[in-house]
Amino acid sequence: MPLLTIDTAAVAEPDRLDFWRSTVCDQFVTLDVAPASGAPVAGRVTAGSVDGTHLRRIAAGPHRFVRTPRQVRSADEDYLQVALARRGRTVVSQDGRETVIGPGDLVVYDSSRPYAFATADRFEYSVCLHPKSRLPLSRAELSAVTATPLGGRGVAALVPPLLSALDGVVGEDVPEESRRALSRTVGDLLVALVRGQVPAASTDNLHLVRARAHLRRHLGDPDLGPAQVAAACAISVRYLHRLFAAEGASVAEEIRDARLQGAWEDLRRPDLAHRGIGVVAARWGMPDPAAFSRAFRVRFGRSPRDHRAAWT
Template identity: 60%
Template sequence: MEITTIDTASVAERDRLDFWRSTVCDQFVTLDVRPAAGSDVRGRVTAVSMADTQLRKIAAGAHHFERTTRQVRTADEDYFQIALARKGRTLVAQDGREAVIGPGDFVLYDSARPFRFVTAGDFEYSVCLFPTRLLPLTRAELTAATAVRFDGRSGVGAMVPPLLAALHRLDAESLPPASRTAIMQSIGDVYVALVRSRVDPASSPNLHLLRAQAYIDEHLSDPALTPAQIAAACAISVSYLHKLFSETDTSVGAYVRERRLQACFADLARPDCAALTVGAIGARWGLPDSAHFSRAFRARFGVSPSAHRARSVG
């Protein structure tokens, strides 16, 4: 895995501001980059990539970074990101919330919506950019977890600093494709754990919803699975079933489709499923129409099932 370091010291002083702004936008996402020092900017970015995951270290003086609505609308890819503070203090704002992080703290933030970072002085971050399309999380879940300070020294947050440190040292090119895919899935699992740790502990889960989700997971292979069948198995009305899922910012059909596509995504990357055709994997998870499965998979993950398999298992 090639490591690239970009430093403003490598260009003439008169060119540094434009060079720095271009570097930050190229290596992260498009942003308004306003260093407090003006044209006399000093900054360094170290970049590592592994499959669809982008890992970055950035160090510079006091800055104001802001992603605008216009920049969001023109983006080719959305990333859900972790920013771990190594040095300095930073105000992070998104989705109507503000958090201040210092060394050892981190925040989650979403490139699909405007955000703002304001540093109090010199800073250093480790940043992980993970494609949002690969996360089995609802928009409501993602929004609830942004601009919230996580402590990287305790609880579920303690997983993040050693994970990012290890990824920066990992020689991914020496690993088999299936191993790289497994690492990607593990990173995604950490994101899911972080986001879902933000659920209000005072709000108890609806047992009817949990039963419905469990029934769906047990019957994903049935292409004829319907809301009426799910509701009957849970001894509730179809209208109440729809109400339960709408309260989680999704629908019954969307939940079933997401669970099926996630199962297919995992199986296509498994070496022990290599003997199965793409169509067979779709069928085993309740998607027997190969053309429909391929379209739905590409729409969800931005790549065809066969291309995902080739990239994952070689």
């Protein structure tokens, strides 16, 4: 789609605040938008999309943006968002953490949970909003990296030039298949970005490390459950549940999510396109095709068949 630029300068001054608030909510997600008290309302948003991946650039004066629990509950927007600061310093908070980003810094945040951005001066960000339904990332993985500083090394170094390049692509007449490939590339990069940060935040509890290692090795066993994991680690089931609960997770949820992630990856592989969906599900310990299809749709927002068709 062509680039769209929306500027408050095009609106009469008395109408600018309402216009600006509706623009930000329409182009990002539903938020409380609060310009600094007494400051003139002046802002600009440039917007474009590539096959459902949305790219935005926003510039304005001092602001506070808050995504509230009520807005999360009442909205159907479900994006992993990555912001690249281009101007100004901003305090970003989510999941009980707070970080400060400045020019060149990246931050990851999740629209399915409350967050806040606060800046005391003029700012400019490039923001990528990618549907979480296209990402095989667990809640635990996402909550481990939100509102944390991402340095300019490793995978994080690849994100700024990609966002800058995509700014130029979205306004061009790009073939549909190329747009789909670009969106998939962005998704793969975001998965690598998140998973590249998770080890630094991972637990030091050896029992939990062993439990998760056993869990990952035996996902194909349909009988895998808390009792088997606890026995393999020589701990009680009660203690196992306590270990996972301390990290805001449950054993059953982690097993189910890991299985669905594995199936998600297999269903997008062209070399496995000859395998039936039921075969793929059984390989990941989910032998009931109907139950697998329901769980997959709940987790990723579309059926296994539609997911495979989008990739092969």
